[in-house]
Amino acid sequence: MAVFPRRRQAIVIATVVGLALSATACGDGDGNDSGSGNETSAECSAFEKYSGNDGKKVTIYASIRDAEADLLEQSWKQFTDCTGIEIDYTGSGEFEAQLQVQVDGGNAPDIAFIPQPGLLATFANAGKLKAAPADTKASAEANYPADWLKYSTVNGTFYGAPLGSNVKSFVWYSPKTFKEKGYTIPKTWDELIALSDKIAGTGEKPWCAGIESGEATGWPATDWLEDIMLRDQSPEVYDQWVTHQIPFNDPKVAAALDRAGTILKNDKYVNAGFGPVKSISTTSFQEGGLPILDNKCSLHRQASFYANQWPEGTKVGEDGDVFAFYFPAVDPSKGEPVLAAGEFTVAFADRPEVQAVQNYLATPEYANSRAKLGNWVSGNRGADINNFSNPIDKLSVQILQDQSKVLRFDGSDLMPSAVGAGTLWKAMVDWINGKDTASTLAGVESSWK
Amino acid sequence: MDFADISPKLTMLVYGLVAFAVVVGGLLLLLDVVPSYFARRRERQLIAVAAGEAPALPPGRMHKPREFGYAIFFLLPVVVLLLIGLVVPVVRTLVLSLKNGDGSEWVGLDNYGWMFSNGDILSVLWNSLLWVVLVPLVATSVGLIYAVLVDRARLEAVAKSLVFLPMAISFVGASIIWRFVYAYRGEEQDQIGLLNQIVVWLGGTPKQWLLDSPLNTLLLIVVMVWIQAGFAMVILSAAIKAVPGDIIEAARLDGVSAWQMFWRITLPSIRPALIVVIVAITVATMKIFDIVRTMTNGNYDTNVIALEMYNQAFRYQETGQGSALAVFLFILVIPIVIFQIRNLRRQREG
Numbered sequence: 001m002a003v004f005p006r007r008r009q010a011i012v013i014a015t016v017v018g019l020a021l022s023a024t025a026c027g028d029g030d031g032n033d034s035g036s037g038n039e040t041s042a043e044c045s046a047f048e049k050y051s052g053n054d055g056k057k058v059t060i061y062a063s064i065r066d067a068e069a070d071l072l073e074q075s076w077k078q079f080t081d082c083t084g085i086e087i088d089y090t091g092s093g094e095f096e097a098q099l100q101v102q103v104d105g106g107n108a109p110d111i112a113f114i115p116q117p118g119l120l121a122t123f124a125n126a127g128k129l130k131a132a133p134a135d136t137k138a139s140a141e142a143n144y145p146a147d148w149l150k151y152s153t154v155n156g157t158f159y160g161a162p163l164g165s166n167v168k169s170f171v172w173y174s175p176k177t178f179k180e181k182g183y184t185i186p187k188t189w190d191e192l193i194a195l196s197d198k199i200a201g202t203g204e205k206p207w208c209a210g211i212e213s214g215e216a217t218g219w220p221a222t223d224w225l226e227d228i229m230l231r232d233q234s235p236e237v238y239d240q241w242v243t244h245q246i247p248f249n250d251p252k253v254a255a256a257l258d259r260a261g262t263i264l265k266n267d268k269y270v271n272a273g274f275g276p277v278k279s280i281s282t283t284s285f286q287e288g289g290l291p292i293l294d295n296k297c298s299l300h301r302q303a304s305f306y307a308n309q310w311p312e313g314t315k316v317g318e319d320g321d322v323f324a325f326y327f328p329a330v331d332p333s334k335g336e337p338v339l340a341a342g343e344f345t346v347a348f349a350d351r352p353e354v355q356a357v358q359n360y361l362a363t364p365e366y367a368n369s370r371a372k373l374g375n376w377v378s379g380n381r382g383a384d385i386n387n388f389s390n391p392i393d394k395l396s397v398q399i400l401q402d403q404s405k406v407l408r409f410d411g412s413d414l415m416p417s418a419v420g421a422g423t424l425w426k427a428m429v430d431w432i433n434g435k436d437t438a439s440t441l442a443g444v445e446s447s448w449k
Numbered sequence: 450m451d452f453a454d455i456s457p458k459l460t461m462l463v464y465g466l467v468a469f470a471v472v473v474g475g476l477l478l479l480l481d482v483v484p485s486y487f488a489r490r491r492e493r494q495l496i497a498v499a500a501g502e503a504p505a506l507p508p509g510r511m512h513k514p515r516e517f518g519y520a521i522f523f524l525l526p527v528v529v530l531l532l533i534g535l536v537v538p539v540v541r542t543l544v545l546s547l548k549n550g551d552g553s554e555w556v557g558l559d560n561y562g563w564m565f566s567n568g569d570i571l572s573v574l575w576n577s578l579l580w581v582v583l584v585p586l587v588a589t590s591v592g593l594i595y596a597v598l599v600d601r602a603r604l605e606a607v608a609k610s611l612v613f614l615p616m617a618i619s620f621v622g623a624s625i626i627w628r629f630v631y632a633y634r635g636e637e638q639d640q641i642g643l644l645n646q647i648v649v650w651l652g653g654t655p656k657q658w659l660l661d662s663p664l665n666t667l668l669l670i671v672v673m674v675w676i677q678a679g680f681a682m683v684i685l686s687a688a689i690k691a692v693p694g695d696i697i698e699a700a701r702l703d704g705v706s707a708w709q710m711f712w713r714i715t716l717p718s719i720r721p722a723l724i725v726v727i728v729a730i731t732v733a734t735m736k737i738f739d740i741v742r743t744m745t746n747g748n749y750d751t752n753v754i755a756l757e758m759y760n761q762a763f764r765y766q767e768t769g770q771g772s773a774l775a776v777f778l779f780i781l782v783i784p785i786v787i788f789q790i791r792n793l794r795r796q797r798e799g
Contacts, residue, residue, distance in 0.1 A: 097763040122766065126551070215746045215764070275635030275657075281748070282633060282657055418550075418765035426569075429748050433660060 044082035050360055054084030056353035061102070061109035062343065063095035068375065075370035079360055085353050096417070103128050108348035111357060113163055115343045116413040117151040118420055123346070124154035130350040131157050135359040143364055143382040151409050152344040161362035164370075165342030165379040167396040168223050168303040168410060170324035174292050175317075183298070189231065189330040193262070196269055199298050205272035207263055208297035209280045210288025211432065218425030219412065220285050221432060223339065224264060224301065226411040229256040230337040231330040235406050238337075242411040244448055248419075249441035257437050264432065272297035281432045292322055301327055303341070304377055304396040317391040324392060326399065338399055341410040342379065379407075416448070423447040483522065487515065539779065546772035560773035570774075573752045576666050577735070580673070580753060581781075584734040585727045588674045592681025592726070597711065600689055609686065613679035620676065624743035627672045631658040631744075662750035669751060672740050677733065681726045688722035689715060721796060728789045735782055754778050 064072055069091040080087050090109070092098055096119060102108055103123065114120045123129045132140070132152075140149055140161035152159045171192075178185070183199075186192040199206035211220045230238050233252050240246045241253060263269050264280065271279045273291025286309050289300035293314065300306075304324070307316050315321045329336045345361050347354050360366055364382025371378060371387035379400040388394045399405055412420035423444050431440040549556050564570050592612075599608045615623060632642030636654055640646040645655040659665045692715060700714050716723075738755040745751045747760070754774055762771025 100763070100766060122551075215742065215760075217746050217748050271635075273635070273638075275633070275655075278657060278660060279633065279635065282660065416765075418761075418767050422760065422765045426748060433749065 043078065046365065047079055047082040047360075050079070050083045050085070050356040053353035053356055055086070056084075056351070057086045057088060058111060058354050058357050059088045059090070059109045060111045060113070060357075061090050061092070061095070061099060062113035063091065063093070063115065064113065064343075065091035065093060071373045071375065072370070075366070075373055076357075076360070078369065079357075079366075083356065085356060087357065096421075103348065110349045110351070110354045111345060111347050113343035114160075114346055115341065116417070116420070117344070117409060118414050118416055120152060120159060120344055120346060121154045122417075123348075124157070124159055128348060129159050130347045132160050132347070132362075133350075133355040133359055136161050136345075136355075136362040139359070139362040139364075143362075143380045145379075145381075145403075145407055147407055148379060148409070151414070152346065160344045160346035160358065162379055163343045163345050163361060165340055165377050165396075165400060166304045167377065167399050168339040168341060169227055169327040169337070169399075170302065170304055170306075170392075171327050172289050172292060172300040172302055172306060172322055172324045173298060174295070174321060175319060175323050176321060177292075177295055177298065185325045186328050188328050188332055192328050196263070196299070200268045204296075204298070205269060206298045207269045208272040208274065208288060208291045208300050209264060209270060210274070210283030210285050211280055211428065212282055212284045213286075216421070216425065217281070218428040220288070220302065221260075221264070221280075221428035222412045222420075222424055223303070223410065224260045225253075225257055225428070226408075227301070227327055227339045228260050229253065229411070230339055230406075230408055231327075232256045232259055234334070235337055235408055238408055238411070242414040244415075248445035248448055249438065253441055254437050257431070257441065261431075261437065278433055281429050304392050307390065307392045308375070320391075324395070335404070335406050337406045337408060339410060340379070340400065340407055341413060419444060419448050484519075487519075491515075542772045542775050542779075545768050546776045548769050548772075550767045550769055552768055556769065560769045561777075563770060564773055564777065569752075570757065572750055573747075573754060573757045576663075576750070576752060577754045579663070579666055580670060580734050580737055581731060583667075583670050584673050584677065584737075585730040587670070588677040588730050589681045589685075589723070589727050591674060591678040592683075593685050593723070595678070596682045596686035596689055597715070600686065609682065612682050615676045616679040618676070620739035621743050623672055623676055624740045627675075628659075628744050631668060633657045659745050659751075660749050665745065665749055665751050669740055669744055672744070673734065673737065677730050681730065684722055684726050685719060688719035692718040721792075724789075724792055728785055731785055732782060735778060 069089065073087075073089055076087060079085070096116070099109075099112055099114075099119075108128065114123075120129070137158050140158070144162055148162060149158065152162070173185075177183075183195060186195050196206040209220065211218055213219055226238075229241060229252075232255055233241075237246070237252055241248075241250070246252065265277050267277055270277055271283065273294065273296035274280075274283050285302075289297070289302055289306060289309065290311075291297035292300055293310070306324075310316060310322060317323055326336070326338075345358055347358055364380050364384075367378040367380040367383035368387050370376050371383055371393075374389050375393070377388070377393050377396040377400070379397075381401050383397070383401075385394060385397050385401070388397050400407070412424055414420065415424065427435075427440050427444045430443075431437070545552060546560055547555060547557060549559075564574075595612055599605050602608065618626070629641065630643045631645075632640075633645055633655055634640050634642070640649055640655055642655075642658075644658060648655060658668055696714060696718070697710075700710060705713065736755055737753055738759065741747055741751055741753050741756050742759075747753070747756045755778065758771050758774035758778065760771075761767045761774060765771075
């Protein structure tokens with residue numbers, strides 16, 4: 001029996017076919033209008049070495065989204081306009097999980113910005129990544145410390161140059177309040193504790209913190225542990241720790257975690273503006289430092305990118321509402337270590353246009369182009385510091401470019417993701433909630449296979 | 450917002466709509482044309498037979514092969530989709546569960562051994578058990594009691610829609626609402642969470658509800674019950690209304706109390722509906738993921754199997770362990786499915 005009377009059926013078919021036709025007609029229109037836009041002006045002469053790839057397409061996949069992704073696309077606009085290479089950028093909040101799925105499915109992007117050297121090594125070992133082109137390597141070696149490039153080198157092969165960076169060793173404070181109350185910026189660990197005691201003496205809690213961050217809950221506490229590992233021990237011990245040459249529950253690690261505990265698990269010190277120690281684990285990382293603005297909290301250890309969390313109208317700067325100072329070393333005579341993080345530009349393809357993009361992104365010229373748009377930090381020593389406008393970005397770049405500082409990458413990003421993005425995060429949450437140091441670390445150790 | 454910014458998305462939308470129209474339109478057309486073609490042919494044949502022009506074939510033999518063709522035509526898409534969407538993934542998951550993290554080596558039953566020896570995973574299994582026992586029980590009881598209480602009451606429709614409304618909210622949306630209910634602020638500050646504000650009004654001190662196990666799991670279960678009770682209520686209420694009036698009248702004449710009426714008449718009469726509700730809620734509870742991920746992300750000992758499976762397979766790249774958890778979940782669902790099928794069969798026979 002017929003579902004439709006005949007005539008109505010004919011109308012349905014006509015509509016479907018008509019729609020399909022008009023859609024394909026639309027599709028034809030928006031094709032090659034950006035392709036051959038080779039501008040022969042002087043501006044383009046700088047991009048001549050990347051020429052010869054007119055009309056080719058390169059896909060990039062990363063975790064950078066929204067406003068920052070717009071700035072990113074703006075930063076390479078001149079490059080794409082001049083070379084005719086089309087860059088198809090996709091940002092995703094589920095980047096790490098989705099990248100794995102795409103690569104497994106034989107659908108890898110040409111280029112990915114990977115913020116975890118551990119994940120980078122996984123792909124490299126699986127033979128999925130292409131070695132970086134010679135120009136990228138030369139440019140990276142000229143502009144980044146060798147320590148930093150080790151993080152994108154697997155078994156002697158260099159896979160990609162750093163892109164953006166951020167500095168984690170910062171303590172946020174209110175310059176205004178410090179001035180009013182006569183506090184000075186501590187230069188050593190002992191001075192930091194003395195200042196904390198002084199503030200605690202007035203009946204106020206000095207520190208605020210928050211480690212809730214959705215499925216990544218716990219990560220801000222791992223930064224504490226890493227930063228103090230670097231200060232309590234030498235960078236060499238830090239390297240042994242993140243590569244599992246010493247066990248995770250080594251007494252050295254326990255000492256560092258206990259030192260973190262002197263602040264984070266001290267009811268006299270935390271959690272200013274929120275409640276007792278345990279409120280750290282349910283306070284979101286975005287909110288963690290905000291009591292500084294209400295003068296309820298004086299100190300908040302968080303990375304340079306926390307600058308984005310202050311409400312609109314907050315002046316960030318040495319004479320503003322909030323600013324950050326370097327998280328002091330335990331013994332400054334042994335050098336000042338810096339904990340940092342950032343993405344690496346790696347490629348899953350080695351077509352000439354992909355390598356051209358890779359080469360360009362590794363240059364100081366690109367770093368300058370991106371820096372001028374604001375809200376970005378680069379460790380590229382060839383970049384001009386005057387291009388970084390935001391005071392906290394400027395301070396971060398100064399620290400990253402300072403040859404005397406010892407740079408180390410965020411340890412949890414170097415560990416296997418089951419540990420660095422799994423058991424360690426959960427362990428830190430349990431630790432804040434009252435689990436003792438020894439069994440916390442033993443639990444992580446047993447999960448590291 | 451600039452039109453140029455959203456135009457690619459609009460184009461995608463148009464493509465999507467066109468693809469949808471083509472696929473659905475095509476299917477409808479096929480469903481329309483094919484059976485009507487056969488129907489018309491049969492009609493013609495019947496007319497021919499009736500006119501006595503064609504040799505009369507035994508009628509039973511004539512439509513057998515055609516019925517087989519029908520069956521193939523309607524079954525094929527389902528079989529293909531089930532094969533692609535269910536059978537192949539199940540087999541692959543089974544195979545992966547016997548391999549290591551990146552699928553490069555066979556490890557036998559190690560992943561299953563890990564599952565039952567690792568303290569964290571054991572707590573995950575216990576939590577899941579708590580969910581599966583409590584949610585169907587509580588949600589169904591609440592729904593049933595409510596359905597009985599509001600049956601033929603004044604404003605029944607309004608009362609029912611109030612309980613049914615949470616069903617319309619997504620699990621993530623409901624979780625966000627309840628996270629605010631449980632939210633905590635320090636003693637000296639204004640509470641933003643309803644529960645803590647009530648505690649403060651009653652003279653207590655605010656508490657971090659989601660922090661202490663096993664209370665936190667129970668509080669998450671409340672969210673699920675809040676969503677599912679409406680579903681149970683609607684189905685059971687319909688079943689109660691379908692209880693034949695003469696049985697009720699006969700019972701009344703025999704002088705039953707309200708209590709006896711419920712246990713001896715209502716409950717046995719709605720038993721099939723009750724089973725359907727319990728099975729549906731049990732299966733939904735076994736898969737529970739969204740509520741836990743949104744509210745605590747499995748921290749503070751609230752983790753459940755589905756979330757841990759996702760974490761292991763997609764976040765920690767431990768595909769083997771993730772697959773083992775998936776297989777375990779699959780095995781747990783099987784008895785319920787068998788029970789449901791047998792139940793259906795018995796109903797059909799009875």
